[in-house]
Amino acid sequence: MRNLLNFLAKYNNLIIFLVLEGLGFYLLSTGNGYHNTRIVKGVRGLTNGIERKISNARTYFHLRDINQKLARENITVRNNFERLVKNEELVFFSVLDTVHQQQYTYSSAEIVNNSVNRQKNFFTLNKGKMQGLSVDMAVTTNDGVAGVIVGCSRNYSVAMSVLNSDFRLSARIKSNGYFGSLTWDGKDYSHATLSEIPQHVTFGIGDTIETTGFSAVFPEGIMIGTVSDFEKSGSDFYKIIVSLKTDFKKLHFVTVIANMKRTEQRT
């Protein structure tokens, strides 16, 4: 007690000063709207930083729980997705055509095996005869053509990729309708060659190349790629380098197109 009194006596000026100064600041912060706002803002800015750090640390400690929750959620979503995909798989969805008889039917499939680095590339689909696929059906992606089915087992099919030196496809320049034959030269998985376009035809780099309906495999007007370069090849024809729209390295979900009038069209 005596120490306390001594302390108070020794520092009484400082204490009075601090009390009065505190009173002054109290009046300052409560009596003036501007100062009040500034002080509240400053204090909030100070505590905000600390609170953010605390909250960061807290989320870090909760990461385990969050991970478990996400994993559970993933499983649920994947199950739902699987159910939906499996439902869809068995159904050929059709294109409504009221004037003519329907010609093409569409079905989805997944690529389970694929290659781009050989001279004769094939990919495997996870559907076969049981799901209604058969030889000579067209395989496309959302971007453009991918290949043609060449063999079917019960539940799997093998398709010849565009990146196969045996692959031939009837293709045309969209802007003027001149058609030629699309082949792959075996060099680059993102480029193919369009030949047999006569030299009097005018077109430019970037023009769209699309399918014709002549082969009775692909429907008319499916995107193949764009002109990236062309040169005159000896005789009267151009040799056009086509930049393929489909990225064969990340091929996954594809659409299989069946032509119901194929036999009729062929004969």
Add this chain to the structure above:
Amino acid sequence: MIARIIRFSLIFIVLILLQVLLFNNIQFSGYVNPYIYIIFILLLPVEIPSWMLLILSFLTGFTIDIFSGTPGMHSSATVLAGFLRPFVLRIISPRDGYESGSDPSMIIYGFRWFLIYAATIVIIHHTVLFYLEIFRFTDFFRTLLRILLSSLFSIAFILLLEFIRKDK
């Protein structure tokens, strides 16, 4: 003693009236706002107890605050000025010390001493006051310029008042 209290009360009232009625209305281009009421703290006797000095400082500031509608601003500045006054007096004390019972006035200790004394306290007071008024550090140098110009004017007025007192 009683005479002294009455004298300082009169000085107090006159200074408050001067400040509120006259000097609060002086504003050259927003840079010059002289606050001469601080002379009351300057003129209090050298040997006044520190606690009384602090309380009187607070009262002065608080009165000005009430009249200019800025609670706390002048109080904080004057309390700090009152708190630092004994230290300033000790630092600039004349060679033979202060005469007992004297006021720190120009008549007794001379012009140069009073100028240093007044300038120190006024600048301390104005610095605190102006930064409390603006309450942020953007426009730091603009505020500094305001402080310097206002201090200059305040010191000039305080010296003027001292000369008037001296002639009397």
